[in-house]
Amino acid sequence: MESNGCRTALLVAVVAIIAGSLGFVVGFASGYLIAKPEPIALGPTATVALPPTPTPMPGLGESESAPTLSAEGPMPTTESAPTSPIASARPTATPTPAPTVKIPPPRGTDFDLFWEAWNLVQRDFYGHLPSEEEMTYGAIRGALSTLDDPFTAFIEPDIAAINREDDSGTFEGIGAYVTMKEGRLMIVSTFKDQPAEKAGLRRNDIVLKVDDTPIENMSIYEAISLIRGPAGTPVRLTILREGEEPFEVEIIRARIEIPVVESEMREDGIAYVSLLDFSSDASVKLDKAIQEMLKQNPKGLILDLRGNPGGWLNEAVLVSSLFLPKDSVVVIERYKNADPEILRTPHRPTVPDLPMVVLVDGGSASASEIVAGALQDHGRAILIGEQTFGKGSVQWPHELSNGAELRVTVARWFTPNDRAIHGQGLTPDIEVKRTEEDIDAGRDPQLDRAVEYLLTGR
Numbered sequence: 001m002e003s004n005g006c007r008t009a010l011l012v013a014v015v016a017i018i019a020g021s022l023g024f025v026v027g028f029a030s031g032y033l034i035a036k037p038e039p040i041a042l043g044p045t046a047t048v049a050l051p052p053t054p055t056p057m058p059g060l061g062e063s064e065s066a067p068t069l070s071a072e073g074p075m076p077t078t079e080s081a082p083t084s085p086i087a088s089a090r091p092t093a094t095p096t097p098a099p100t101v102k103i104p105p106p107r108g109t110d111f112d113l114f115w116e117a118w119n120l121v122q123r124d125f126y127g128h129l130p131s132e133e134e135m136t137y138g139a140i141r142g143a144l145s146t147l148d149d150p151f152t153a154f155i156e157p158d159i160a161a162i163n164r165e166d167d168s169g170t171f172e173g174i175g176a177y178v179t180m181k182e183g184r185l186m187i188v189s190t191f192k193d194q195p196a197e198k199a200g201l202r203r204n205d206i207v208l209k210v211d212d213t214p215i216e217n218m219s220i221y222e223a224i225s226l227i228r229g230p231a232g233t234p235v236r237l238t239i240l241r242e243g244e245e246p247f248e249v250e251i252i253r254a255r256i257e258i259p260v261v262e263s264e265m266r267e268d269g270i271a272y273v274s275l276l277d278f279s280s281d282a283s284v285k286l287d288k289a290i291q292e293m294l295k296q297n298p299k300g301l302i303l304d305l306r307g308n309p310g311g312w313l314n315e316a317v318l319v320s321s322l323f324l325p326k327d328s329v330v331v332i333e334r335y336k337n338a339d340p341e342i343l344r345t346p347h348r349p350t351v352p353d354l355p356m357v358v359l360v361d362g363g364s365a366s367a368s369e370i371v372a373g374a375l376q377d378h379g380r381a382i383l384i385g386e387q388t389f390g391k392g393s394v395q396w397p398h399e400l401s402n403g404a405e406l407r408v409t410v411a412r413w414f415t416p417n418d419r420a421i422h423g424q425g426l427t428p429d430i431e432v433k434r435t436e437e438d439i440d441a442g443r444d445p446q447l448d449r450a451v452e453y454l455l456t457g458r
Helices: 003-019 022-026 085-089 112-124 132-145 157-168 220-227 282-294 313-321 367-377 436-440 445-456
Strands: 040-042 153-155 170-173 176-181 184-190 206-210 234-240 247-252 254-257 261-265 270-275 300-304 329-335 341-344 356-360 382-385 393-399 405-414
Touching (some): 132 153, 157 220, 176 220, 206 220, 270 282, 270 445, 282 313, 300 445, 313 329, 313 341, 313 367, 329 367, 356 367, 356 445, 367 382, 382 445
Parallel strands (some): 270 300, 356 382
Antiparallel strands (some): 153 405, 176 184, 184 206, 261 270, 329 341, 329 405, 393 405
16 A cells, blocks of 8 residues: 555544544535535435535644554454364365554554554454545544534535535425434425425424435435435335334435425415525525515514524525614624624615514524524524524635545624524514424414414504
8 A cells, every 4th residue: 555545544533532432434424605504404405504615634644743654553464363173174264455554653542552453453343444435434424423413424425415406496306305313314394386295295304214224323425315316206205203103205306496485465464475595696586575565564573493403694684684774783703713703784675664573493493593593693583483403613624635525613603682592593573383294284373473463462
């Protein structure tokens, strides 16, 4: 093995020792910003952070303390295997492949333990040893798993390419937003009239298997890559639903246009607009829909953010700008080693004072929570519905040399009144549940309550 290749394996393995586990061999596989937050769409994976230009960081290979791999450590030989009468009577085993990584000499650091352990694996393991690429990917995943942050993630090149597909506004899949909860893939919401909804999938359904592959404790990006696929092809999901035995559902994938805005001027005089995604032109489309309804002099406005998993941070600021005075604080970003950034509305509002309600639920996440939190803190709108998802962290994407991505959590979001979003979510001013029975019967008590509030003020 060439020394450069060895050094690559070492550098990534250096990261792996933090994990304290050799589970990286299988990758610990048991989710819009340029890194999208969870929930992730099957479908779109939303983007919730402005994509800053990543600052080049020196690799460990450039560090004075980084070991070189020009020398070989102890390697297994046929002479080192113990012999006995029983052993000599056994059939000769097929030789195992040569170890995939050269072991460096000890350097007097704690990381020597890692190489000691891996040397034993390479020497004694009865089975397939990982390739250098497999070991590298697994080492990164193993190290990241110690952070206890599902949003800091390593994404292999082919899956990273799937995520980039979302920027086109279309994708091929089943049409559902999902998240990873306690190691299980959970349906957050489904797109109206798309394959997942037509197949009967519901919010809070757990996906146990994709075809015959168990996905528990798999990364959300890996799970998504299994569920997505070309339009017209089938995928079989094993579903766990509360109160029921696991069952299988076969879904035919489709080419899906990612919905952004749906609007309606209701007969009762209330303007209703649903924003389903904070994609790159969400604020423009929302503004256009609202201005059309303003021509009919509505009595009030309902902004529906239920099931909206987020999107671009700058779009969250621009959407807030449609309703708040210029220079109003929208969100506070706090970083590890920097002063907080305060993001404000850049222009005068389209709808400065029309009575307004924002509908939210457990699928309202990230950019949705920024907008809802800003409008709630400024007293511009009341929130009606259910507790929001609680995704208030910022990830920066770093494209790695082979096309893979490393998404790193770098900041947390706080509302204008300095309320934490991450892990907390937003509590509605008026809490109203919408059950599966309501959905099946076509009832929407949350929307009904919003209309009642706007018409009566109570």
